[in-house]
Amino acid sequence: MKSAPFEYTRAVSVAEACALLAREGDSAKLIAGGQSLVPMMAMRLVRPAWLIDINEIPELKFVKIEKDAARIGAGTRQCVVERDGALAARVPLLRQALAWVGHAQTRNRGTLGGSLAHADPSAELPLVAQVLGAKMVLRSAKGTRTLDAEKFFSGPMSTSARPDECLEEIRWPVWPEGPTGSAFTEIAIRHGDFAMVAAAAQVALAADGRCTRAVFGLGGAGGTPLAFPKIAARLVGTKLEHEVIEAAAVDAAKECDPGADLHATKEYRRHLAGVLAARALREARERAGAIR
Amino acid sequence: MSETLHSVAIEVNGQRREGRVPARLSLVDWLREELRLTGTHVGCEHGICGACSVMLDGEPVRSCLMYTVQANGHRITTVEGLAKPDGSMSILQDAFCETHGLQCGYCTPGMLIAAQGLLDSNPNPSEEQIRDAIGGNLCRCTGYQQIVEAVRLAAERMRAK
Numbered sequence: 343m344k345s346a347p348f349e350y351t352r353a354v355s356v357a358e359a360c361a362l363l364a365r366e367g368d369s370a371k372l373i374a375g376g377q378s379l380v381p382m383m384a385m386r387l388v389r390p391a392w393l394i395d396i397n398e399i400p401e402l403k404f405v406k407i408e409k410d411a412a413r414i415g416a417g418t419r420q421c422v423v424e425r426d427g428a429l430a431a432r433v434p435l436l437r438q439a440l441a442w443v444g445h446a447q448t449r450n451r452g453t454l455g456g457s458l459a460h461a462d463p464s465a466e467l468p469l470v471a472q473v474l475g476a477k478m479v480l481r482s483a484k485g486t487r488t489l490d491a492e493k494f495f496s497g498p499m500s501t502s503a504r505p506d507e508c509l510e511e512i513r514w515p516v517w518p519e520g521p522t523g524s525a526f527t528e529i530a531i532r533h534g535d536f537a538m539v540a541a542a543a544q545v546a547l548a549a550d551g552r553c554t555r556a557v558f559g560l561g562g563a564g565g566t567p568l569a570f571p572k573i574a575a576r577l578v579g580t581k582l583e584h585e586v587i588e589a590a591a592v593d594a595a596k597e598c599d600p601g602a603d604l605h606a607t608k609e610y611r612r613h614l615a616g617v618l619a620a621r622a623l624r625e626a627r628e629r630a631g632a633i634r
Numbered sequence: 635m636s637e638t639l640h641s642v643a644i645e646v647n648g649q650r651r652e653g654r655v656p657a658r659l660s661l662v663d664w665l666r667e668e669l670r671l672t673g674t675h676v677g678c679e680h681g682i683c684g685a686c687s688v689m690l691d692g693e694p695v696r697s698c699l700m701y702t703v704q705a706n707g708h709r710i711t712t713v714e715g716l717a718k719p720d721g722s723m724s725i726l727q728d729a730f731c732e733t734h735g736l737q738c739g740y741c742t743p744g745m746l747i748a749a750q751g752l753l754d755s756n757p758n759p760s761e762e763q764i765r766d767a768i769g770g771n772l773c774r775c776t777g778y779q780q781i782v783e784a785v786r787l788a789a790e791r792m793r794a795k
Contacts, residue, residue: 343658344679347637350657350703373704380699381680383658393657395704421693445770447684447748450693451700534769 344384352395356481356510359396363506364483366392372508373397374417374456377448402455402510407432411477411513416455420467421446423454433514435474435542438526439466445534455509458494461501464536464562466526468495471512472567473542473559478503479511486510495566519546519555523629525622528561529614531605537562538606541618543626551581551631558590558623563598563615570594582627591620642706646671647715655702662686662697665712673713673743677772684771687744688712694751696770713743716750725795726750726788735784737775744771749785757793761786 353359363370371390373379374397382388396402402417405426412433414423420440423429430437443449443457443466457467458478470476471491478494480487480503489502496502503509528540543558556577559569573590580586595616602608639654646669653668660679665671665688677685679698686697689711697710716724723731726749736742745768752759752767759767764785765778773781 343656343660343663345658345660345701347656347658349638350640350701352703352706376699376701376704377681377696380660380701384660384680384698393701397704445684446751446767447687447694447696447770448681448699450751451690451695 344386345380346383346386346389348390349392350395351392352398355399356396356401356508357483359394359399359508360481360483360506362392362394363508366394368505370394370505372459374459375419375448375452377444377452377456378460378462379456396508405429407516409516410518411515414454414512414514416453416458416509416511418454420444420449420452420454420457424449432516433474434522435470435524435526435544436467436514438524439470439542442466442526442528442530442533442537442540448534454512458512459501459503459509461495461499461566462536463495463498463564463566464538464540465567466528466537466540466561469540469542469559469561469567470526471495471514472569473544473557474515475557475569476515477513478509479513480504480507481510482507488513492569498565517544517546517555520548521630522546523626523631525625525629527618527622527625529618539563539600539611539614539618541615541622543619543622545577545582545623545626545630547582547627547630553577553580553582553627556582556623558594558619558626560594560598560615560619563595563600563611565599568594568598570597573597577623582623587620587623587627591616591623594619640703640706642702644702644705644707645709647711653702657701657703659702660698661688661700661702661705661710664702665697665710671712671714675740675743677740677744682772683741684744684748685741687747687771689715689747689751692754694747711747713746716746724750725791726753726785729784729788729791730781733780733783733787735776735780741771741773741775745773745781749781749788752785753789753792757789759785759789
């Protein structure tokens with residue numbers, strides 16, 4: 343057995359999971375799909391005294407599409423999100439990003455909330471949350487609070503969720519604008535691995551082809567997924583011409599602070615950041631244009 | 635410290651199997667060491683290689699990334715469960731033999747589970763879909779070419795039936 347010993351319990355409700363978290367505090371860990379947590383426990387990088395299993399809590403598994411937001415239960419499996427056609431029509435970046443997340447076997451088990459709570463800065467779903475400005479609903483025995491993605495991701499593998507909180511729901515903004523296009527792209531050593539650098543973009547165009555709204559961001563390029571609201575704001579009003587996109591991508595790459603490892607230097611990652619940001623923006627523009 | 639043991643009842647290849655397990659026992663270790671179903675292989679033990687793939691309620695998952703207690707009340711199919719009731723090879727397994735879709739055989743159980751998972755939901759997969767479905771399974775012998783051929787051949791034969 344590779345993991346260190348721990349006490350295990352299967353929670354039947356969010357209230358029960360929160361009560362256990364309140365009682366056990368820091369020494370307890372929630373387990374959802376376990377696709378990141380179990381390897382970390384196998385390598386004994388994490389040794390929780392208590393493991394609270396939230397896989398069998400029905401109230402954490404739902405997809406509700408409302409006017410302004412798609413609300414998804416944190417325990418919803420990635421494969422379920424990937425297959426949901428109505429959701430893909432409203433928040434297309436989710437399906438586009440999931441194509442890059444792990445493999446069929448890991449998406450069958452991995453959850454949406456698990457990936458966000460794990461907060462790997464090069465992971466795909468945290469990047470989509472950051473770029474779209476998703477809202478995280480956190481629940482504890484004391485009550486519920488909602489955090490913007492920007493506040494939620496606090497550093498590499500860390501979030502502002504307190505040890506007694508359970509991520510319950512994620513609200514993904516649905517853009518009301520007309521022709522909207524989005525794109526996700528990345529470079530990884532092997533498809534399905536964590537990205538060296540990933541980029542996501544979403545743009546809306548007016549009838550004359552001018553950009554009315556734009557967001558984009560980069561993963562693997564800093565301690566958290568990065569969004570660039572100020573640079574993106576400069577795209578509004580333009581026709582997203584080649585030079586406009588290139589300039590935005592170059593400026594975003596300058597703001598990045600990527601790390602270095604065996605696979606890629608800091609300089610190479612920064613280079614990728616510029617190339618991929620431009621690529622995602624161009625693809626998003628083309629998709630929006632195709633609708634128009 | 636003596637570890638707490640948890641009672642589990644899990645349907646494995648159509649049979650109800652019971653046991654008492656420490657919480658940290660991975661599903662693959664229980665299948666192999668307690669049930670002696672050694673068809674499922676242990677590779678990397680941290681979710682990279684895919685050799686330990688099994689079906690959980692009909693969908694492929696990595697059994698090294700699940701604790702046995704988590705499978706309590708669920709349905710597991712291992713590679714032993716793919717064969718026909720009389721013990722002869724399934725269409726997919728036959729196709730792997732015919733196209734020489736294996737050499738050392740270490741990745742084969744995981745490949746078979748991943749491919750079966752694909753064919754269960756998609757009877758006519760494209761080459762790209764086949765490659766995507768086995769993308770989480772490492773093979774160091776074949777170069778994957780014959781494995782893709784095996785899945786394509788099995789799909790053709792299943793459709794013809």
